[in-house]
Amino acid sequence: MTHAYMPARQMLRIGSALLGSAALAALLSSSAIAAESLGVATAKENAAHLAAGKEDEPTVLKAPAPDARRVYVYDAKHFAAISQQFVIDGNSGRVVGMNDSGFMANPFVASDGSFVGMASSVFSRIARGKREDYVELLDPQTYEPIADIALPNAPRFLVGTYPWMTALTPNNKTLLFYQFAPSPAVGVVDLQAKKFDRMIKVADCYHVFPAKDDTFFMHCRDGSLLKVSMGQNGKDETKKTEVFHKENEFLINHPAYSPKNGRLVWPTYTGKIFQADLSSGEAKFLAPIEALTDAEKKDGWAPGGWQQVAYHRESEQIFLLVDKRADHKHKAPSRFALVIDAKTGKRIRKIELGHEIDSVGVSQDAKPQLYALSTGARTLFIFDPETGKETNKVDQLGTGPQVITTADM
């Protein structure tokens, strides 16, 4: 079969015919390096193996046990009927596995590393016919299915992947997912019993932020949060908080949230960051932070991208994608990340990412990695957030990689 796509290295070989020399030099200096070193190590190993007269014995590998630096990149392939997840070891920059999913899936990962999974939808004839919604759990090292749980009545909200529309409770025993139509609700899946439990009807609210194993919050059209207490025997209760932001303070679609400490970090289109502490089961709103100065705003600086914000629990640092942009360009990628102290609101540093970045994530270990995903370059760039230096990259991540998932370890 003819292969038209090719790795950067191959591009270089035919590059002179297609690209100018400046573009070639740029390619040489960027994309080719990380993958090359991985392939080089494997080549040495195999050359030694062969020289020693040993035989090849093909088998199926297991991925190394996941740690905080296991990072998952989801590629919805621009609304395609099937999609794909790349599993990356952040330490080595190596792809250690891939998982398949259907139309507009929602990946999730257990905070204790015990499983990965996704809520997904498939159709009997590619993109039409009978629709089937299901939740699949996978072993975190073999990526073999542990569970395949049917969701009755096709309840999933089909939307560009919103990480916080599908979430695990802190004990990893319950999956909550959002339903949009025919009316707003949250689906409850009992992962231990491997079965769908119930839909909880809610008001005109969105997102799912699990604060305790039986309590989650949502955000409502009127600017309040909705607290949902999951009772025994389906006796669920809901209660709205105060309205905490104005109608013209537009909250971005992808806040950062840690189920482990209940911190919700939610910027607006203009970089005002609302924070709430949900850990007690009640919403405590913190003083909002302005990520950008008035002068910067006037100069056109604003957040932008897909997942624009990440939060590191231990250091209480916020990472926010920003760039100079015209009005209404809140989804265009950014070339900079602000590092902000979540306690004081002070800017710690501004990292020049050097690429068009759509999504950020951060590992939750003591010396974290900052993950910066470029949908256009189909590459995950890995940074040391302390130095602001790019330390690794993983390219060829599908056709439209967009969502970073890390474990809240």
Next chain:
Amino acid sequence: MTHAYMPARQMLRIGSALLGSAALAALLSSSAIAAESLGVATAKENAAHLAAGKEDEPTVLKAPAPDARRVYVYDAKHFAAISQQFVIDGNSGRVVGMNDSGFMANPFVASDGSFVGMASSVFSRIARGKREDYVELLDPQTYEPIADIALPNAPRFLVGTYPWMTALTPNNKTLLFYQFAPSPAVGVVDLQAKKFDRMIKVADCYHVFPAKDDTFFMHCRDGSLLKVSMGQNGKDETKKTEVFHKENEFLINHPAYSPKNGRLVWPTYTGKIFQADLSSGEAKFLAPIEALTDAEKKDGWAPGGWQQVAYHRESEQIFLLVDKRADHKHKAPSRFALVIDAKTGKRIRKIELGHEIDSVGVSQDAKPQLYALSTGARTLFIFDPETGKETNKVDQLGTGPQVITTADM
């Protein structure tokens, strides 16, 4: 959702940052033109409609009735679990529709234009789980399913799409498809009754060339053809012809064949073209043609690509993709097409295609269009084979478009 891919026109807008000016100029002079003119016409229409105060009334369009210049481009997406077909009106260069299919599908089209269809395979969980093989027939203007015929026991040969592994009988009433494992056989699908009929066991032979409504030929490992007569009540008979080519005369995987006049045109890796006339129900081998001179061969000229050959019935002209190439590069694309008189073996002309072309096809009207598909550029180029001039192009054809299908009208 963030869109990383973009049309050529969009590329131009960010082009200066990414590409050298030479590359930009090349883009400007090629990819953007055809699509642009289509969009321009539509814009004028809609501006007039609006200026006249008329209301928009959304509906679902029907494609114009197919003619000989309806050309289908199949994109297997480099072995992906789902694939796609682009339906193009060769007259306007417009995409008039798209059809979905599963893993390594085989498209076909009725010679009278009455339907299009494909043999396809899907899996219950994207790329694993229960496999389902089926034949789908679609209306040629609405692309709505007319029939969905189950193929029991997953008989399809999963291989990079070989046009002549799946074929309609001349009366368009029977579909024949190849089975590779567990043993060679040909499946018979009764399209009128909309049901699978039977598997016909055959010797170690490949391809399916329907000569009459009850007779087809195959090509065998030993260099002969196999004639298969489909009898009543499953009383099928097979008979081998003489061996017509030597073991080291390697026939390419994608010959040209016309069920309408039974002409089989089959080049080797080196450009020796075998021809057979199967119209009588017996194989009459014609004198082989050498498409390339000894001097050219010595200079490295050889056929190459995916669908390397096309045959125009009325003019009895053969189109063969050739280029200078190293040994074993028989699947690398070509930049030239030879036009050869099938009767005399004389070369009529050599067309410089100006692109890296993987597949060719030809419309069967009196003044045919030559279709030249570049998998790498994801573009179908349309040529006037008389003048050798490129007359149109259709870009953005998926991720790895590879197979051209035209009706044997």
Next chain:
Amino acid sequence: MLGKSQFDDLFEKLSRKVASHTSRRSFISRVGTAVAGAAIVPLLPVDRRGRVSRANAAESAGDPRGKWTPQDHDVQACDYWRHCSIDGNICDCAGGSLTSCPPGTKLASSSWVASCYNPTDKQSYLISYRDCCGGNVSGRCGCLNTEGELPVYRPEFGNDIIWCFGAEDDAMTYHCTISPIVGKAS
């Protein structure tokens, strides 16, 4: 066209104060019916003046963050004025047209809306983006425009959503989007 009072009523319903007490089901069915029906309903954005796009001399060439500068001469280009808040693929490149779906797809009855500025007559129009559904994504002429696009809790202006509600056969996969006008924005 609906009379002024009905218009205002609809306008109010779309603001957060009222809508938070309204079932979304009824919102969707209302939008759906209105758009699918013969009557053209102007779904006026709440803060339409601020979010209407305006032609501007500043060229956005080379910058994904550059100002939206609409043109009126090429429907298949992302900067065609009616596509000011499209997120997906232009149906005209897939066998449809600017205002109709390609063969084999299903027209959704729901939509998101935006106000787009027409540089030719210098008027702003309400575009009710309708998804054509029931087929795998077309992949041709993919665009991401976000003029006036609002967060998901204001879904009537949100273009991340698969707006295939109300399509025949409950076809919920996304193929492409059309950009019909449903009225003037002001």
Next chain:
Amino acid sequence: MLGKSQFDDLFEKLSRKVASHTSRRSFISRVGTAVAGAAIVPLLPVDRRGRVSRANAAESAGDPRGKWTPQDHDVQACDYWRHCSIDGNICDCAGGSLTSCPPGTKLASSSWVASCYNPTDKQSYLISYRDCCGGNVSGRCGCLNTEGELPVYRPEFGNDIIWCFGAEDDAMTYHCTISPIVGKAS
């Protein structure tokens, strides 16, 4: 390793004269068993000398039709010597290795074969390309090499085929390919 006589026997069976009278089912099961089993079976190409790739000073840079010039230092590059007849995706880029499948996939027991030239020890080896199956195509490190590749009627040397026969669960979708050595080519 098998003795010379068995080797010759297998060699003969793969030529067209014998194979045309042999059921392909038995051919496939034989290849499959031999490769999957502990014994390494050298599936010698019929015309191996002509089709063995040789290192050559002529660089193929810029030309998809250029001569195959293998290297021994980067497994993830298409011109790594063992990939001389690979058509698909290198498993080392997808969580597998040069000789083992990625997690979550199934190892096929069947394969196609080629003779590839190792520029380090200047020997040619038989590579038995094994597909890792049961997952959507990896999409990383896609290569099309065709050294010694033969038409489909010589399937044991054909790389267009989805060689997923014999994989656990009858997993027949293609994810990536590994390039283990099964013996010396001469």
